[in-house]
Amino acid sequence: xxxxxxxxxxxxxxxxxxxxxxxxxxxxxxxxxxxxxxxxxxxxxxxxxxxxxxxxxxxxxxxxxxxxxxxxxxxxxxxxxxxxxxxxxxxxxxxxxxxxxxxxxxxxxxxxxxxxxxxxxxxxxxxxxxxxxxxxxxxxxxxxxxxxxxxxxxxxxxxxxxxxxxxxxxxxxxxxxxxxxxxxxxxxxxxxxxxxxxxxxxxxxxxxxxxxxxxxxx
Amino acid sequence: xxxxxxxxxxxxxxxxxxxxxxxxxxxxxxxxxxxxxxxxxxxxxxxxxxxxxxxxxxxxxxxxxxxxxxxxxxxxxxxxxxxxxxxxxxxxxxxxxxxxxxxxxxxxxxxxxxxxxxxxxxxxxxxxxxxxxxxxxxxxxxxxxxxxxxxxxxxxxxxxxxxxxxxxxxxxxxxxxxxxxxxxxxxxxxxxxxxxxxxxxxxxxxxxxxxxxxxxxx
Numbered sequence: 001x002x003x004x005x006x007x008x009x010x011x012x013x014x015x016x017x018x019x020x021x022x023x024x025x026x027x028x029x030x031x032x033x034x035x036x037x038x039x040x041x042x043x044x045x046x047x048x049x050x051x052x053x054x055x056x057x058x059x060x061x062x063x064x065x066x067x068x069x070x071x072x073x074x075x076x077x078x079x080x081x082x083x084x085x086x087x088x089x090x091x092x093x094x095x096x097x098x099x100x101x102x103x104x105x106x107x108x109x110x111x112x113x114x115x116x117x118x119x120x121x122x123x124x125x126x127x128x129x130x131x132x133x134x135x136x137x138x139x140x141x142x143x144x145x146x147x148x149x150x151x152x153x154x155x156x157x158x159x160x161x162x163x164x165x166x167x168x169x170x171x172x173x174x175x176x177x178x179x180x181x182x183x184x185x186x187x188x189x190x191x192x193x194x195x196x197x198x199x200x201x202x203x204x205x206x207x208x209x210x211x212x213x214x215x216x217x218x
Numbered sequence: 219x220x221x222x223x224x225x226x227x228x229x230x231x232x233x234x235x236x237x238x239x240x241x242x243x244x245x246x247x248x249x250x251x252x253x254x255x256x257x258x259x260x261x262x263x264x265x266x267x268x269x270x271x272x273x274x275x276x277x278x279x280x281x282x283x284x285x286x287x288x289x290x291x292x293x294x295x296x297x298x299x300x301x302x303x304x305x306x307x308x309x310x311x312x313x314x315x316x317x318x319x320x321x322x323x324x325x326x327x328x329x330x331x332x333x334x335x336x337x338x339x340x341x342x343x344x345x346x347x348x349x350x351x352x353x354x355x356x357x358x359x360x361x362x363x364x365x366x367x368x369x370x371x372x373x374x375x376x377x378x379x380x381x382x383x384x385x386x387x388x389x390x391x392x393x394x395x396x397x398x399x400x401x402x403x404x405x406x407x408x409x410x411x412x413x414x415x416x417x418x419x420x421x422x423x424x425x426x427x428x429x430x431x432x433x434x435x436x
Contacts, residue, residue: 037306037320039257041266048259048266052304052324086270088255088409091433097348097359098366102255106270130315141315142395148316170417177360181424187433188412191306199388199402206399215309215405 019101019167027164031085031107032057035217036133040064041082044072055083056129057159062109063116063125065154073153077115081157084108087218091187094171095180101171103186107164111157119149126154134211191218237319237385245382249303249325250275253435254351258282259300262290273301274347275377280327281334281343283372291371295333299375302326305436309405312389313398319389321404325382329375337367344372352429409436 022028038055041048049072055064062083066073090103116122123144130138171184196212240246256273259266267290273282280301284291308321334340341362348356389402414430 037304039259039268039270039302039304041257041259041268041300043261043264043266046261047298047328048261048300049328050257050259050266050268050300050302050326052257052302052322054320080265082259082266082268084257084268084270086255086257091351091411091435093352093355093430095360096366097344097356097362098370100348102272104270108268110265110267126315130318133309134311137311138315140400142313142398142400144315148314152316170415174360178419179421180360181421182358182360183424183427183430184417184420185426185430186415186417187430188415189435190410190412192408192410193309194406194408197388197404197406199404201396202402203397203399206401208403209401212311212401212403212405217309217407 018169018172019165022164022166023162025159027166028107028159028162029057031087031105031164032062032159033132034105035085035087038064038083038085040076041084042072042076042079044075054129055085056132058125058128060160061156061158063129063154063156065126065129065152068151068153070153073155074115076113076155079113080110081113082108082110083157087191088189089168090189092167092171093184093187095173095177095182095184099171099173101167103167103169103189105164105166107162109157109159109162111161113155113157116154116156119146122149122152122154125156126152133215133217135214136209136211140209193217236387236390237383240382240384241380243377245384246325246377246380247275249305249323249382250280250377251350252323253303253305256282256301256303259302260290260294260297262293272347273303274350276343276346278377279374280377281347281372281374283344283347283370286369286371288371291373292333294331294373297331298328299331300326300328301375305409306407307386308407310385310389311402311405313391313395313400313402317389317391319385321385321387321407323382323384325380327375327377328379331373331375334372334374337364340367340370340372343374344370351433351435353432354427354429358427411435
């Protein structure tokens with residue numbers, strides 16, 4: 001019996017073995033913590049705008065930032081946004097075009113963006129951002145100036161109305177199609193961090209700190 | 219003289235050496251063709267929704283698709299959308315938190331989504347999608363059924379109001395900060411495709427076709 005002939009609920013259940021939604025914070029947090037790249041959606045003059053930027057999580061909130069010179073970013077304060085993080089894990093090749101798919105982990109968070117106004121709190125949030133990527137780097141950096149803090153807009157929203165979606169595993173074909181002589185399978189996709197490239201202007205006595213080669217994303 | 223002391227326009231010019239915007243189609247098309255993963259923004263009930271999906275280009279239009287069971291996708295027909303493609307190319311570590319950055323290639327396309335209604339045209343567009351990723355795969359697949367074509371919603375928009383943004387190269391620090399004993403540089407980020415994993419249910423005589431290991435993304 002082909003899965004296409006199954007009642008829709010059974011077919012849906014079959015697909016769910018490979019693609020599942022989740023609302024638990026452990027799953028959501030793991031995806032947010034794995035991938036700083038995110039896409040934030042705003043509504044501007046009634047139209048959608050999707051901006052790539054980096055996000056970081058601190059407890060029950062997600063943060064992102066940008067230049068205070070960006071009118072769009074400042075305008076987002078107090079408005080509805082959708083922040084989406086997606087990690088591509090594989091290409092799934094099936095026996096029919098219809099069942100081709102991808103393996104992935106994604107999170108969508110809906111909510112109202114709030115700007116972090118207090119300069120000291122802004123600095124604290126930026127510290128978490130830098131330390132989350134490069135553990136131990138912050139204290140060795142030239143400190144942020146008041147002007148730089150002013151020039152940075154930090155936005156945040158609660159991880160409240162959030163959901164994760166994950167697909168793993170191989171293709172799920174219609175039963176009859178398994179008899180066809182067609183190659184099916186998965187091509188895994190991974191983000192690789194290459195060997196660090198030192199700035200030619202680094203002082204000669206400066207060694208590469210451990211946090212540079214221990215970064216993990218994806 | 220520190221770059222922070224330069225007039226704002228000069229500092230902006232300095233940054234533009236590393237991050238530049240582009241509106242030429244060659245640059246835009248190269249990014250779209252390199253990365254199928256995209257994020258499409260819609261406005262639903264006045265709020266933004268950002269959905270990860272795969273896009274493909276055919277001439278002067280960009281396409282994406284999904285299940286016709288998705289009310290959100292069907293509702294997008296005729297509405298304003300923003301489709302964004304982003305490729306992360308590197309982490310840029312500077313001497314101050316303020317000048318940390320990432321290298322990336324991104325494209326934003328604004329426009330009105332239109333559904334492809336004609337079944338034959340839908341199949342032709344799906345063929346381009348599959349062949350774009352896996353050259354030579356389409357003709358060997360079990361053909362799409364009428365029911366599958368009906369169950370697939372294909373949306374498209376012109377690559378018209380589009381722009382690309384690219385950052386490359388190392389950190390750009392304030393002049394005075396180059397004297398500090400801080401490691402700065404770039405950690406390159408690359409998408410790697412792993413060895414194809416054959417479905418255990420492939421027929422024993424089925425060999426891996428060339429298009430499986432020649433896929434290129436990123």
